[in-house]
Amino acid sequence: MVQVLKDIFSFGDRPLSERIGFVIFIAIVLAFPWFVELAYARAVMIRFLLFALFGLGWNLIGGYGGQVDLGQAKNVGFGAFTTALMTVWWKTPFWLTVPVGMVVATAESFVVAYPMFRLRGHYFAIATLCVALVWKELFTFWDWTGGARGVEIPLKAGADFAYMQFPSPIYYHYFIFFLFITQFLYMNWFRKSKLGYELQAVRDNEEAAASLGINVTVTKVKAYCITAALGAVGGSFMVAYYLYIDPHMVMHIDLSILIAMTVMVGGAGSIWGPIIGAAILIPLDMYLGAWLGGMGLYGIDFMIYAFIIMIIAAREPKGIWGIVERIRKRG
Amino acid sequence: MKPTWLLEVKNLVKEFGGVVATADISLELEAGSIVGLIGPNGAGKTTLFNCIAGYYKPTTGKVFFNGKDITDWPAHRVAKMGIARTFQTMKIMPNLTVEENVMIGAFSRTGNRQIARGEAQEILELVGLVREAKVYPTELPIATQKRIELARALATKPKLLMLDEIASGLNPLETKETIQALQRIKEERNLTLFLTEHVMEFIMTISERVIVMAAGRKIAEGTPEEVAREDKVIEAYLGKRYAKGK
Numbered sequence: 001m002v003q004v005l006k007d008i009f010s011f012g013d014r015p016l017s018e019r020i021g022f023v024i025f026i027a028i029v030l031a032f033p034w035f036v037e038l039a040y041a042r043a044v045m046i047r048f049l050l051f052a053l054f055g056l057g058w059n060l061i062g063g064y065g066g067q068v069d070l071g072q073a074k075n076v077g078f079g080a081f082t083t084a085l086m087t088v089w090w091k092t093p094f095w096l097t098v099p100v101g102m103v104v105a106t107a108e109s110f111v112v113a114y115p116m117f118r119l120r121g122h123y124f125a126i127a128t129l130c131v132a133l134v135w136k137e138l139f140t141f142w143d144w145t146g147g148a149r150g151v152e153i154p155l156k157a158g159a160d161f162a163y164m165q166f167p168s169p170i171y172y173h174y175f176i177f178f179l180f181i182t183q184f185l186y187m188n189w190f191r192k193s194k195l196g197y198e199l200q201a202v203r204d205n206e207e208a209a210a211s212l213g214i215n216v217t218v219t220k221v222k223a224y225c226i227t228a229a230l231g232a233v234g235g236s237f238m239v240a241y242y243l244y245i246d247p248h249m250v251m252h253i254d255l256s257i258l259i260a261m262t263v264m265v266g267g268a269g270s271i272w273g274p275i276i277g278a279a280i281l282i283p284l285d286m287y288l289g290a291w292l293g294g295m296g297l298y299g300i301d302f303m304i305y306a307f308i309i310m311i312i313a314a315r316e317p318k319g320i321w322g323i324v325e326r327i328r329k330r331g
Numbered sequence: 332m333k334p335t336w337l338l339e340v341k342n343l344v345k346e347f348g349g350v351v352a353t354a355d356i357s358l359e360l361e362a363g364s365i366v367g368l369i370g371p372n373g374a375g376k377t378t379l380f381n382c383i384a385g386y387y388k389p390t391t392g393k394v395f396f397n398g399k400d401i402t403d404w405p406a407h408r409v410a411k412m413g414i415a416r417t418f419q420t421m422k423i424m425p426n427l428t429v430e431e432n433v434m435i436g437a438f439s440r441t442g443n444r445q446i447a448r449g450e451a452q453e454i455l456e457l458v459g460l461v462r463e464a465k466v467y468p469t470e471l472p473i474a475t476q477k478r479i480e481l482a483r484a485l486a487t488k489p490k491l492l493m494l495d496e497i498a499s500g501l502n503p504l505e506t507k508e509t510i511q512a513l514q515r516i517k518e519e520r521n522l523t524l525f526l527t528e529h530v531m532e533f534i535m536t537i538s539e540r541v542i543v544m545a546a547g548r549k550i551a552e553g554t555p556e557e558v559a560r561e562d563k564v565i566e567a568y569l570g571k572r573y574a575k576g577k
Contacts, residue, residue, distance in 0.1 A: 007444075194438050194444070194447075197431065197434060197435055197444075198435065198438060200426065200427055200431075201427065201435045203426070204423075204424035204425055205422045205423070207406075207418070207422055208418070208422035208424060208483075210410065211406060211416050211484070212436045212439055212484075212486075212487055213407050213411040213487055214407055214438075215405075216407070269426065
């Protein structure tokens with residue numbers, strides 16, 4: 001028990017420079033709303049934390065597991081729709097809907113995981129993409145999920161900690177920061193756990209992993225299910241934050257790809273990768289898009305975006321964190 | 332009373348789309364012995380290893396371990412049963428350090444990281460890799476990588492250790508060291524060793540008993556001296572002309 005707590009909070013295996021960097025990062029995030037009052041900048045910060053959170057979850061299957069999952073949006077959707085529908089139907093408080101959303105996402109993943117993990121590499125990636133597409137179409141088609149119109153959340157007056165509705169973005173800032181840091185600490189524990197090591201062994205060499213007593217399929221399925229549960233939490237947050245969701249917003253293929261991209265750009269399989277990736281891609285997406293759009297240059301931001309991703313994919317498959325580690329090794 | 336062997340292979344046949352890789356192989360391994368498996372390229376040695384370790388499903392035939400039928404068991408279950416192996420073509424985990432590679436083996440018996448790390452350190456000491464513990468294996472020479480595979484296999488605490496060409500590519504001095512190390516480890520860890528090898532001075536020195544395969548069949552079995560005198564063995568390696576001309 002003591003060991004588990006130590007594993008959650010300890011970064012002792014990381015170099016001092018990384019630990020200092022992380023403390024500075026936390027300090028900046030915590031102080032941010034007190035120094036920046038611009039509504040747009042605050043929105044960018046919240047979206048950054050949300051995608052850092054999505055990245056942390058995806059990093060489990062995609063980074064530590066090495067399985068390119070292009071369907072994480074379905075889990076975001078499961079979380080979002082569970083929270084939204086439970087709120088509308090039964091007025092269930094937010095914090096009760098979160099675990100339910102996680103269970104829904106995990107259950108679905110458990111069912112589809114076994115057939116999907118008969119596939120490898122690109123074929124697995126295509127399968128995850130297809131499953132997510134099917135779910136999005138179903139949620140758009142069904143009436144009971146609100147269909148294409150989506151679900152609107154009834155407004156509460158003032159700050160409401162049961163439904164997590166707040167009058168000011170400052171609340172949402174600390175709300176998403178709390179969710180982010182919980183998942184971050186979970187991942188810090190996970191990477192040192194038995195499953196964490198076994199998953200990395202499977203990623204690096206399946207045959208060798210099996211020769212050491214690791215059930216390759218079971219390990220992948222476990223990772224896939226945990227990733228689903230982590231993704232659902234972000235979906236629930238989106239409901240409380242936007243007060244409205246539809247399948248296009250929470251289950252779209254663009255979301256799946258953006259989640260995978262943030263991790264790959266930042267550095268898959270590293271604890272810092274998702275944070276770095278989100279810190280680069282999200283502001284780029286939101287500022288560059290707005291700035292160029294303001295000049296009437298629509299679509300240019302996507303091209304710049306794609307260019308950065310191509311460069312990183314071609315030059316450094318381990319992402320920006322890979323570059324950092326290489327420089328450190330040389331120095 | 333029939334003695335129970337540690338490993339018993341009965342009439343094992345493995346075909347790949349009509350091509351027979353091993354034909355009707357039967358063999359027994361006594362607990363605590365060191366048995367070598369030799370034969371020219373393509374004799375079916377690695378196929379036999381893969382059938383025993385659960386990587387291939389035999390077409391027909393049975394494999395018994397400690398008297399238990401393990402024929403159709405998947406590789407991870409066979410590993411947990413107490414059969415560890417190394418691979419002919421290196422299968423190292425490149426993104427894990429040497430110590431972590433070995434820890435993975437220890438995790439097959441414990442969920443505790445501290446215990447796994449402790450065991451890994453013990454084994455790294457045993458095989459002489461303490462200084463390389465925190466290094467990534469891809470930065471190390473091939474001979475060292477082979478020792479990592481050996482350490483990793485040992486960390487599962489096996490009863491039977493199958494080594495697929497552990498000495499290939501080693502120079503004579505390294506070969507000699509490997510033999511001594513293996514004999515020492517075998518005594519210390521109470522192992523049974525089953526090895527394939529092309530390096531004759533390695534296999535003929537270390538093995539108590541040698542099984543010879545050619546074209547998927549077992550053609551001879553005995554002590555290294557006996558086997559070396561067999562006409563069939565010389566024929567398999569050098570061709571009929573040389574065997575007759577003797």
